[in-house]
Amino acid sequence: MAPLPKTQDTTSRARLSAVIKSARDIMRKDAGLNGDLDRLPLLSWLLFLRSFDALEAEREVFGQEPIIKPDYQWRAWADRETFTGADLLMFVNTELLPYLADLKSDVPGDPRNVLGQVFAGVQNRMLSGYLFRDLVNQIRGIDFNSSDDIHTMAFLYEDLLKQMRDAAGDSGEFYTPRPVIRFMVEQTFLKLGESIMDPACGTGGFLVEAYTELFPQATGKVLQQQLFNNIRGIEKKPLPFLLCMMNLTLHGIPSPKVLHANSLRVMIDEKGPSSQVDVILTNPPFGGEEEDSIVQGFPTAYRSRETAWLFLHSVIKKLGHGGRCAIVLPHNALFGEGPGAKVRKQLLEECDLHTIIRLPQGVFAPYTPIPANLLFFEKTGATKETWYYEIIPPEGRKGYAKTKPMRYEEFEACAAWWGGPERANRIQTDRAWRVPAADIISQNYNLNFANPTEKDDLAHRPPAELLGNLISAEHEILALLTSLAKDVEGSA
Structure with a gap:
């Protein structure tokens, strides 16, 4: 789709770079993640959910039914800053990810099939629910209704992929x-x-x-x-x-x-x-x-x-x-x-x-x-x-x-x-x-x-x-x- 219209001031490239750097610093502190081969997938599916929430918001504007049930939408859990620690990890690991992995539809082109494919093999390897909350809060700072943010994030993501390639070795x-x-x-x-x-x-x-x-x-x-x-x-x-x-x-x-x-x-x-x-x-x-x-x-x-x-x-x-x-x-x-x-x-x-x-x-x-x-x-x-x-x-x-x-x-x-x-x-x-x-x-x-x-x-x-x-x-x-x-x- 064409970039969505802006709804707020765009975030500069320097700010987005700082967001990604902070996110990576947070992930480095968690004992469950070992290197970029663990960190980048986690960052990817969280970014995916954040960006998909922007599409859900657009669907609402046109009176369309949501793809993801309200209880599992990004805004329902990620925007609740008090939702953290063991409770947040329990929700993500036992409810959110299994729900997304089970999404499917018999209708060709239905986004549920895309979500089901993306999350079929996804696991959350973070062990600290408090660090996970800090990571989510960083990603909330990216505006996926801003065309500038989307384009800048795409550029930064390409750089992350290159860094992961350099760390991947035989993989x-x-x-x-x-x-x-x-x-x-x-x-x-x-x-x-x-x-x-x-x-x-x-x-x-x-x-x-x-x-x-x-x-x-x-x-x-x-x-x-x-x-x-x-x-x-x-x-x-x-x-x-x-x-x-x-x-x-x-x-x-x-x-x-x-x-x-x-x-x-x-x-x-x-x-x-x-x-x-x-x-x-x-x-x-x-x-x-x-x-x-x-x-x-x-x-x-x-x-x-x-x-x-x-x-x-x-x-x-x-x-x-x-x-x-x-x-x-x-x-x-x-x-x-x-x-x-x-x-x-x-x-x-x-x-x-x-x-x-x-x-x-x-x-x-x-x-x-x-x-x-x-x-x-x-x-x-x-x-x-x-x-x-x-x-x-x-x-x-x-x-x-x-x-x-x-x-x-x-x-x-x-x-x-x-x-x-x-x-x-x-x-x-x-x-x-x-x-x-x-x-x-x-x-x-x-x-x-x-x-x-x-x-x-x-x-x-x-x-x-x-x-x-x-x-x-x-x-x-x-x-x-x-x-x-x-x-x-x-x-x-």
Whole structure:
């Protein structure tokens, strides 16, 4: 929805920053919370309830029935400053959260379904009811009827997500650096009215960027509602799902169309053109293994425990005719035998794989040293040729690290070379080269074509890059051996 009209003086960014800092300081004092991985979810669902209360107030203005029963609405318990200590904790833990988790409706689009999904896995880990009251009082200072507060809070929330990503370590696989997200969205050339999906949406980075890109064009409530409905996601893990819902809500989407489910199972079960979408923007998980029931749902030729292959196959099927996709894939997804080769064959036969962007080493540090690529394709017919473009770090740098991440400006030369939506007037340079589809097919659909202007001098390549390539190869070998072992067990 469009930002709500102001009802009081707006809170400055400095004040909101102080509110969030005070909230985090309060949470640090509670023995039940361990680090930002505990604190940010708690802050998220409280912010969600606070913002939802603003929507409830708007519904009342128009004479609509409340979604949440009056006794459980934010104002009924959060605004009672004397309601604190053990009584407050007892209410939140045994009444409020179970009530919200049980909300559901048979009516499509009913906000009760959103609330039920958001709170299905939520727990309150705070042990002190008095500290919980202090935390609630801080959040009461945010005015979700103020457009300035909403926009500022969205900005601050993005910063909190980044900090949590930095603290997440191995749990941070669902994060994609903002410069990569922005570049992928811009080079997909989104149009208002298109359905846009991320089947592994994490905390909602691609969805927020797509929404931000298109919202200025959505003039009027009809176009805005259409845009709300066209921004869609699926997220399997409860923590990023909660963060995604809060992220989208803060950015102005009142009832985000994000499903808490295993997207591979969802896409297997969906059939027909009505389930297809126009655009997919995603960074699916890779290097992991899916459960047998998911793998067995795929056609025999494409069965694999490597999630990258399963997602790529599913994405191709999910796109409607003429649909477009920008996807992050690990380096080892470009080569290898078995199911991977069959998925690449499917990709080149059904889609125009027009561009592969080779990312430098360390873009996804510290979460993985594995090199990654950005694949851009359209479901418009078989590939005739594929252009490659190699992004290089700034002079004097061999790669990136957590303390020295990639910047958006480093995509500018590639964006200028791209040639707009029609990819017109592309030329070969020392960083861009063209490979005919026939050459790819002759190499058993191997997409790993090196820059022809550079010698593959192992002695001068960064050690981190060599290690990353070795890890990629090991993942490929392990996936093949695991698949072979399953086949042997099945035939025994």
